Amino acid sequence: MAVSIKSKINNAMQKDAVLIDAKTSRVVANAVTVSFLLIHISLFILFALTGVRPMAIFNVFSIAFYIFCFYISYRAWYRGFVLLSLIEVLLHMTAAVYYTGWENGFQISLVGITVMLVISEYLGRMMDTKTLPTFPLCGLVMMTYILEYIISFFHTAPYTLPVRVTFWLNIAWALSTFIISVGSMISFVWLVFSTQSMLTRRAARDNLTGLSNRSGIRGILEDITESRGLDGCWAAMMDIDDFKVINDTYGHLCGDYVLREVARLMEGSNVDAYLSRWGGEEFLAVGYTDGNMQLHLDRLENFRKDVESHDFVYNDTHFSVTLTIGVAEYVSGESLNEWIDNADKKLYEGKRSGKNKVVS
Numbered sequence: 001m002a003v004s005i006k007s008k009i010n011n012a013m014q015k016d017a018v019l020i021d022a023k024t025s026r027v028v029a030n031a032v033t034v035s036f037l038l039i040h041i042s043l044f045i046l047f048a049l050t051g052v053r054p055m056a057i058f059n060v061f062s063i064a065f066y067i068f069c070f071y072i073s074y075r076a077w078y079r080g081f082v083l084l085s086l087i088e089v090l091l092h093m094t095a096a097v098y099y100t101g102w103e104n105g106f107q108i109s110l111v112g113i114t115v116m117l118v119i120s121e122y123l124g125r126m127m128d129t130k131t132l133p134t135f136p137l138c139g140l141v142m143m144t145y146i147l148e149y150i151i152s153f154f155h156t157a158p159y160t161l162p163v164r165v166t167f168w169l170n171i172a173w174a175l176s177t178f179i180i181s182v183g184s185m186i187s188f189v190w191l192v193f194s195t196q197s198m199l200t201r202r203a204a205r206d207n208l209t210g211l212s213n214r215s216g217i218r219g220i221l222e223d224i225t226e227s228r229g230l231d232g233c234w235a236a237m238m239d240i241d242d243f244k245v246i247n248d249t250y251g252h253l254c255g256d257y258v259l260r261e262v263a264r265l266m267e268g269s270n271v272d273a274y275l276s277r278w279g280g281e282e283f284l285a286v287g288y289t290d291g292n293m294q295l296h297l298d299r300l301e302n303f304r305k306d307v308e309s310h311d312f313v314y315n316d317t318h319f320s321v322t323l324t325i326g327v328a329e330y331v332s333g334e335s336l337n338e339w340i341d342n343a344d345k346k347l348y349e350g351k352r353s354g355k356n357k358v359v360s
Contacts, residue, residue: 028123029072033070036069043062055099090141094147098157111177115184118134119184203216208259211275214284233329234296234328235343236273236285236286246319263275270299284340297358297360307321324347327346346360
C-alpha cells in the first residue's frame with residue numbers, strides 16, 4: 001500500500017498529544033503581549049499628541065510592563081501573566097475614563113477582557129495547571145465598569161480630546177473588542193471540539209499497552225465496512241501462551257509488563273495492520289491482503305519468532321514468552337462477528353495442536 005496502516009495509526013496517535021502544551025501556551029501569551037504592547041504604544045503617541053500628560057506617562061509604565069511580560073511568558077508564569085495584565089487593563093481604563101471622560105469608549109474594552117478571562121481558565125484547565133477564580137475576577141471587571149461610569153457621571157474630566165479623535169477611538173475600541181471577543185469564542189469552540197475528538201480517540205485506546213482497545217478496533221472495522229467493505233481483509237487473533245502461569249509465577253505486575261512488551265514488539269514488527277488489545281492476553285490485528293496473503297502470513301510468522309526469541313526480563317528474572325496466532329481471510333458474505341470468530345477458531349486450533357504457531 002502507498003501509505004502503510006502503521007503510518008496512519010502513528011498520525012492518529014500524534015493527534016492524542018496535549019492540545020495546549022508549554023510551547024503553544026508561550027506562543028499564545030507572546031501574541032497577547034505583542035497585541036497589548038502595540039495598543040499601548042499607539043495610546044502613548046495619542047495621549048502625547050493630544051496633551052494628556054498623565055495618560056502618556058501611564059502608558060510608558062504600561063509599555064515597560066508588557067515588555068517585561070515576555071520574561072513572564074518565558075518563565076511560564078501564566079497565572080501571574082493573566083492577573084497582572086488584568087490589573088494593568090483595569091487601572092489603565094479607569095484612569096483613561098477619569099482623565100478624558102466616558103465618551104471616548106475606553107470602558108468598552110472591559111467586555112473583551114471578561115471573554116479572555118473565561119478562555120484563560122479553560123486553557124489553564126487544559127494544561128492541568130492552577131487557574132485563577134474566573135467568576136470573582138469577571139465580577140471585579142463588572143464593578144470596575146460601573147465605577148468608571150459613576151466617576152464619569154459625577155466627575156468632569158480634566159482633559160477633552162478632539163471630537164474627531166473621540167469618533168475614531170469609539171470605532172477602534174468597538175472593533176478591537178468585537179475581534180477579541182469573537183476570536184476568543186471561535187478559538188474556544190475549536191478547542192472544545194478538538195478536546196472531544198481527542199477524548200473519543202483516547203477512549204478507544206487501551207491504557208496499558210497503548211494499542212486500540214476492543215471498542216476502538218470495532219470502530220475501525222465498522223469504518224472499513226462502510227467505506228470499502230471487508231473483502232480483501234485478513235484478521236489475526238493472537239494469544240500469549242500460558243499467560244496465567246506467568247501471572248501465577250511472577251505476579252500480575254509482571255503480566256502487565258509482558259502485555260506491554262508484546263505490544264511494543266508488535267508495533268515494531270513489519271506486520272502492517274491495525275493492532276489492538278482484544279481483551280486479557282489476546283490481541284487482534286486486521287490488515288489488507290493486497291493480493292498477497294502469503295506475505296502477511298510470513299510477517300506474522302516472523303513476529304511470532306521475534307516474540308519467542310525475545311529476552312523478557314522482570315525484576316532481574318529472565319524468561320521467554322510464546323504466541324499462538326490464528327489467521328482468517330474475510331469471506332464475502334460473512335458478518336463481522338463471523339469473520340473474527342473464524343480467526344478465533346484458528347487460534348484455538350493452534351492451541352490444541354501444540355501452541356506457539358501461526359494457523360491459517
